[in-house]
Amino acid sequence: MDSGEMQAVLVFGARDVVGESLIWDENRKTLIWVDIIGRRIHQLDPDTLDHQSWQAPDLATSIGLCRNGGAIVGLRKDVALWDFGETFRTIATIEPDSPDTRLNEGVVAPDGSLWVGTMENNIGPDDLPRDISRDAGRIYRVDTTGIVDALSADRFGITNTMIWTADDTFITADTTKNRMFRYRWDRVRSRITDRRLFFSGFPRGLPDGSCMDAQGYVWNCRVAGGGCLVRISPNGVLDKVVDLPCSWPTSCAFGGENFNTLFVTSARFTMSREHLQANPQEGGLFAVRTGVRGTPTNRFG
Template sequence: MNETNAGLLFDARDVVGESLIWDDRCDRLVWIDIIGRRIHRLDPVTLAHESWETPDLVTSIGLRADGGAVVGLRNEIALWDFGGPFRTIATIEPDRPDIRLNEGVVAPDGSLWVGTMANNIGADDAPIAITQDAGQLFRVDPDGGVTRLSEDHFGITNTMVWTQDGRFVTADTMKNAIYSYAWEGGSSRLADRRLLFGGFQRGLPDGSCMDAEGYIWNCRVVGGSCLARIAPDGRLDRIVELPCSWPTSCAFGGADLDTLFVTSARFTMTAEHLDAHPHEGGLFAFRPGERGQSSNRFG
């Protein structure tokens, strides 16, 4: 596949597919469905598929150095061996039932960075309007220690990538903005926030990954129907059209890390729209001509 014919790889029908990663030890894609409360694992060659139910909303997943996974649930961070029990190691702001976890990615130092947001999912899984910037960024150590990374507040935290020049990039979906922060490896504080990419008129920023050249691939959710490739200086380099309207997260994978995989969502969509576009919530793939980077591992 090339960038002009991104196609459906697996008809997951996720409500909110998210947190896609490539496990290079077993050549599998791993991702979650937040509202579907399940974790997926897929062989993209044979399409052999496994899935596991989670006890609550599942918000992110990362790989562990010892071979298991680290999982973000509604407010908890848990260690999980594929198919085993969830072992909580940290709870993020347990005194705030009005917020939940959202994005979570393993950092280069082996910690897990997570973002929060005002809860937007009702008891019946229907959407709730977000009326406050309640989200913040946190770092979770392998021993379960939690540190707040910044005093900045976000509407919806999304995107977590670490650049080759020592900066951290994250997005606020509600503000249609992608920011860059100074970060020193091993430090638990972010500083020098700058707007890297904002105001793009195709959807809103969701998850991102970085290619080997240091360019960021950003999923444009809420009708964006595309990926934006963003240069290290914040310039829009390329737009890749996708056959889904809410792409949510992306990851390079395959034996040569030369295939870009994309999850998507069908949250809030009408029955009429889904009848006309039945592959919303699917997993898509294409070869963009660049290669990716290996995922970091927790611990």
């Protein structure tokens, strides 16, 4: 389980409060991600470090690419189409009758829909952290016309990680439980069933976002002080641990030439001023050469 000579380096000092939802746009050759509490969307060319950012109208909780060249963005409660400009066009509102929940993880699925998870809102007035008191989270599917369907009755503390494997398995995580689960994915009826434990009990941090490499292994960010990535085999066995120079890694994606670099976002939410002065790289974007490649992201539409 040794990570060998893998060294993570800081690529861009974003200073995100909660960097999340990292994806690689192979057409633009750029990384795209959100800062949830910063309410902004980033675009970065990791080779030239050419950077752009846009302000979102509310919490920016996730982002995915569209087939038409735009993007699909999760906000606090809304899912909106966005064209890398000023306008966010809402196509769906999730749990409109539950004012104490918000969106969290959102990833485009292989069928071109957006899957998005909810959670009890943990961001209070003035953007200060608020305790989570219950398992309020569920996972939904938003189709291209904006129709919303719940995929399962299962409840989560914090929905995180969305991965679809070649054998119609869906992998997800409940951060608050330090557990990752696998489901049987019914493509025809758009349901997930037969929940089983995939990976749990790892002592460093908690599971946040994940991506899959071309060999079918899952790379998971260990948030809340974990300070590392773990690589997990398709049958749920720990394969590697890669230390990172940040304590709250949040999301990861393969990108760059031939998808051969693993990029990682991070957060500085809840950290003391003293810790941030000593560790200014927190909230930055990092890169690791893992020796394996990733695959292109799915596109909405």
